[in-house]
Amino acid sequence: MILVTGSTGLVGSHLLYKLVSNNESVKAIYRNKNKLNNVKNVFSTYTKNVEPLFNAIEWIEADILDIPSLAEAFKGVTHVYHCAAFVSFEPNKYNLLRKTNIEGTSNIVNLCLSHSVKKLCYVSSVATLGDPPKNMPTTENSSWNPETDNNVYAITKYGAEMEVWRASQEGLPVVIVKPGVILGAGIWQKGTGSLFTKAYKGLKYYSIGSIGLVDVEDVASAMIQLLKSNIENDAFILVAENLPYKQFLQSLATSVGAKPPSKIAKPWLLNLAWKLDWLKHKLTGKRRLLTKHLAKSITTTSNYSNKKIKMTLNFEFKPISKTITEVGSHFQKQVQ
Numbered sequence: 458m459i460l461v462t463g464s465t466g467l468v469g470s471h472l473l474y475k476l477v478s479n480n481e482s483v484k485a486i487y488r489n490k491n492k493l494n495n496v497k498n499v500f501s502t503y504t505k506n507v508e509p510l511f512n513a514i515e516w517i518e519a520d521i522l523d524i525p526s527l528a529e530a531f532k533g534v535t536h537v538y539h540c541a542a543f544v545s546f547e548p549n550k551y552n553l554l555r556k557t558n559i560e561g562t563s564n565i566v567n568l569c570l571s572h573s574v575k576k577l578c579y580v581s582s583v584a585t586l587g588d589p590p591k592n593m594p595t596t597e598n599s600s601w602n603p604e605t606d607n608n609v610y611a612i613t614k615y616g617a618e619m620e621v622w623r624a625s626q627e628g629l630p631v632v633i634v635k636p637g638v639i640l641g642a643g644i645w646q647k648g649t650g651s652l653f654t655k656a657y658k659g660l661k662y663y664s665i666g667s668i669g670l671v672d673v674e675d676v677a678s679a680m681i682q683l684l685k686s687n688i689e690n691d692a693f694i695l696v697a698e699n700l701p702y703k704q705f706l707q708s709l710a711t712s713v714g715a716k717p718p719s720k721i722a723k724p725w726l727l728n729l730a731w732k733l734d735w736l737k738h739k740l741t742g743k744r745r746l747l748t749k750h751l752a753k754s755i756t757t758t759s760n761y762s763n764k765k766i767k768m769t770l771n772f773e774f775k776p777i778s779k780t781i782t783e784v785g786s787h788f789q790k791q792v793q
Contacts, residue, residue, distance in 0.1 A: 521557070579634070633692040639672075653785060665702070709781060
């Protein structure tokens, strides 16, 4: 029996579709009944046969921070995909990030150990990787540097990884995947799906940096292959391509039939923008839209290597141009 956490998120929903389509026995944790519609929406991008597949899943209301409900969900479980996480780059969300990403992951690995789970696959992020030597790509060996000005999300995802590696030392076989920015259809109001919504409404600016991208179907496929393999206690970058933000945002706009951005947001402008956003947050209490770390990130050139996963599994990634076109097409069918 397989258990999936974070089942109503982008990765969890697409992973569930692949698992139940392969007739796997699956339990899935959810916290909010309303978010179950996310799963159905994702399933509908694959098939019209949504209800039978959705109902083939054993749905369990639980929270990764609520050990009694979580322990109930673990009964009879042999394999776990831990996809649940809180994603935010807002410094004032640090305590919630720590609680969800680190404490929640600690609860998952402790229950895996106490229930003799055979293997755990954890979804981390390229955010936990350090800077490579100059002019070299970022690889799985690019070690985390605690002295760097790391963002709050990266700090807590790295802390979560430490919990997973602790479990591996205590006898739990684990694999960790480190995706870049994950693109996929079905969830449009949050996460990367909201980028298609924003592109549809109109984007004026692009930045000078680049971004590592991957299709959610590739992430789910790699996770399944890794969990079924004999590979243990190892980590893999999942990035299909590294694209300049200009190319990425223009492709997004084209995919939803919108006007591509044509103005460059220079670093000084972004530096001013995040400071004004901070001031607005202090005066009004509204959520941060642009932080210092995010402004820095979108002006940084990223170059993530996917050689390890390709060589280990003979894995081939879907071209990002195809991903963006397909996701944009689903957006137009479901939202416009």
